[in-house]
Amino acid sequence: MMESCEVLIVGGGPAGSTCAWRLRQAGIDVLLLDSVPFPRDKPCAGWITPAVLETLELDKDEYRQGRVLEEIRGFRTGMMQGGEMVTGYGETISYGIRRREFDQYLLQRSASRRWLGEPVNLLERKDGGWLVNGRFGARLVVGAGGHACPVARFLGARIGAEEVIVAQSAEFPLPGQEKVGAPGPSEMPELYFCRDLKGYGWIFRKGEFLNVGFGRRDRVAFGREMSEFRAFLRMRGIEPPDNVGYRGHAYRAYRRLGGRTLVGDALLLVGDSAGVAHPESGEGILPAIESAILASRTILAANGDYRRDNLEPYGAGLSLRHGRGSPEISRVIPYCLEAFLGAKLLSSRLFVRHILLNRWFLHSTEKLLSPH
Numbered sequence: 001m002m003e004s005c006e007v008l009i010v011g012g013g014p015a016g017s018t019c020a021w022r023l024r025q026a027g028i029d030v031l032l033l034d035s036v037p038f039p040r041d042k043p044c045a046g047w048i049t050p051a052v053l054e055t056l057e058l059d060k061d062e063y064r065q066g067r068v069l070e071e072i073r074g075f076r077t078g079m080m081q082g083g084e085m086v087t088g089y090g091e092t093i094s095y096g097i098r099r100r101e102f103d104q105y106l107l108q109r110s111a112s113r114r115w116l117g118e119p120v121n122l123l124e125r126k127d128g129g130w131l132v133n134g135r136f137g138a139r140l141v142v143g144a145g146g147h148a149c150p151v152a153r154f155l156g157a158r159i160g161a162e163e164v165i166v167a168q169s170a171e172f173p174l175p176g177q178e179k180v181g182a183p184g185p186s187e188m189p190e191l192y193f194c195r196d197l198k199g200y201g202w203i204f205r206k207g208e209f210l211n212v213g214f215g216r217r218d219r220v221a222f223g224r225e226m227s228e229f230r231a232f233l234r235m236r237g238i239e240p241p242d243n244v245g246y247r248g249h250a251y252r253a254y255r256r257l258g259g260r261t262l263v264g265d266a267l268l269l270v271g272d273s274a275g276v277a278h279p280e281s282g283e284g285i286l287p288a289i290e291s292a293i294l295a296s297r298t299i300l301a302a303n304g305d306y307r308r309d310n311l312e313p314y315g316a317g318l319s320l321r322h323g324r325g326s327p328e329i330s331r332v333i334p335y336c337l338e339a340f341l342g343a344k345l346l347s348s349r350l351f352v353r354h355i356l357l358n359r360w361f362l363h364s365t366e367k368l369l370s371p372h
Contacts, residue, residue, distance in 0.1 A: 005031035008138035010120050010151050012038060015271025015288040016144030017106035022296035030112040031136065035119035038107055042099035043169045043247040045202050046211055047072060049094050051368055052286050063105065070096030070206045073187040077352055079343060080192045080232045087353050093362055096206040120150040129266060140266045140306045142295065147251045149273035155261045164250040165282045166222050169213025170240040194225055195342045201229040212238060215282045253279035254322045262315045266306040270295045276322055280360035287322055290369045294318055321369065
């Protein structure tokens with residue numbers, strides 16, 4: 001039996017759920033499709049800035065009911081085999097979340113119709129709209145299925161051949177004897193950088209859970225650097241249980257040139273499908289949410305006419321929003337000096353606070369995007 005809708009969203013993560021939430025607020029009939037049931041675990045460090053809460057209009061007290069929202073008031077930074085520095089802020093600058101809780105909350109709040117546990121295997125043009133898997137009809141399809149989203153593939157994404165950020169992470173309950181006082185205070189995540197600043201590992205405690213992982217903008221060196229970080233963790237007495245292990249994922253950083261095709265006739269990409277992560281920190285949640293809001297504005301402005309020309313303003317808005325950030329370190333420091341200067345920069349309190357943390361991780365200088 002055919003199910004029809006105005007907008008079908010492929011992917012129930014923060015981008016897909018946010019797009020559905022905004023469209024449903026405007027009275028649009030939305031069907032959200034995801035390949036796995038929710039709640040589900042998602043490889044991710046799992047922290048968000050206050051801008052995420054404001055953009056999502058999320059009430060902290062309500063969200064905390066039965067969910068983790070750990071306040072972050074500073075960071076411990078350094079190199080795996082070097083000195084460390086504590087940068088305190090004296091106020092809450094970010095929050096730790098568990099993605100299985102966060103994504104489930106946003107999905108439920110979207111108030112959209114949902115069909116979970118079914119991957120997209122077939123996307124066909126039909127009667128000016130789309131037929132998905134032979135039984136879901138939609139006038140517009142939004143790809144929000146992550147880096148390997150089938151809608152992105154349909155629009156020509158060269159999945160597996162693109163320059164990506166690669167990462168592995170694990171999140172697990174702390175053993176009973178470590179739930180108080182170790183491995184570090186929840187309000188002070190630890191970040192340990194590669195010498196060239198192209199990657200970093202993290203140790204992030206969230207109440208009774210610990211999240212550890214490593215990410216890098218270089219596939220070639222990733223395996224070696226990840227092995228070194230795991231050895232560093234073992235020296236600290238940190239090792240995920242055998243039944244957890246590390247899970248990997250890849251995603252694209254935003255680029256104005258050489259990025260993915262974002263729109264087609266009655267097709268549009270948001271979030272990791274569009275490749276909007278911040279290049280230095282690898283953060284993807286806030287830019288994914290902002291891309292979904294920009295997409296929903298474009299969809300509503302199209303007023304039911306989803307030809308490509310009417311969706312193109314979305315790409316322009318995304319470029320204006322995400323294309324004005326800080327230049328990548330590789331554009332600031334010559335390659336031959338990266339390893340030498342990386343260590344020097346990480347020992348500078350001014351650089352760590354104002355560039356590394358405030359600008360690249362917290363994005364404290366950026367103006368908040370209005371959710372409406």
